[in-house]
Amino acid sequence: MINIAFVCLGNICRSPMAELIFKKMISEKNLQNSFRVSSFATSDEEEGNGIYPPAQRCLREHGIEGAHIAKQLSKKDVLNNDFVLVMDSQNLYDVLRLTGGEHGEKIYKLMSFTGSPRDVADPWFTRNFEKTYQDIVEGCEAFLNYILCEKAEHISYDKRH
Numbered sequence: 001m002i003n004i005a006f007v008c009l010g011n012i013c014r015s016p017m018a019e020l021i022f023k024k025m026i027s028e029k030n031l032q033n034s035f036r037v038s039s040f041a042t043s044d045e046e047e048g049n050g051i052y053p054p055a056q057r058c059l060r061e062h063g064i065e066g067a068h069i070a071k072q073l074s075k076k077d078v079l080n081n082d083f084v085l086v087m088d089s090q091n092l093y094d095v096l097r098l099t100g101g102e103h104g105e106k107i108y109k110l111m112s113f114t115g116s117p118r119d120v121a122d123p124w125f126t127r128n129f130e131k132t133y134q135d136i137v138e139g140c141e142a143f144l145n146y147i148l149c150e151k152a153e154h155i156s157y158d159k160r161h
């Protein structure tokens with residue numbers, strides 16, 4: 001079992017999109033029982049709010065259903081996860097500030113697993129939810145590939161498939 005938490009600033013756009021996209025990806029590979037997937041905010045700004053409607057609409061256009069209620073990340077959530085996957089450099093800074101610089105070995109920018117490490121495009125500024133969706137798919141595919149290659153012993157997955 002591998003425990004993964006996706007993290008962004010508000011937990012109403014990027015990280016719940018990543019949570020639902022990754023859940024769909026693993027269920028298509030019949031790996032849903034090998035992962036526990038959640039998402040959190042670094043801030044308390046949107047706590048208790050659902051997924052931002054334009055983000056939800058973008059997911060629906062790609063056949064992805066699901067709901068999420070925004071929740072702020074705590075130190076305990078970092079302890080309870082194997083990977084904390086953040087969306088941008090500010091998130092990385094904020095999570096490390098929360099942990100007092102500890103647990104850096106499990107905190108990664110999602111796009112750092114891709115061939116072109118960068119921040120996930122922030123739709124709060126761009127208003128381009130499709131670009132955010134495409135970045136997250138690229139990041140999640142690269143991360144899942146990393147897990148299947150490097151951490152196969154933690155999940156019931158035969159590399160020969």
Ligand code: 4NP
Nearest residue numbers: 008009010011012013014124
């Ligand atoms: P998210 O988007 O971090 O991708 O959920 C944002 C949500 C709320 C705010 C900024 C970004 N905000 O400033 O309230």
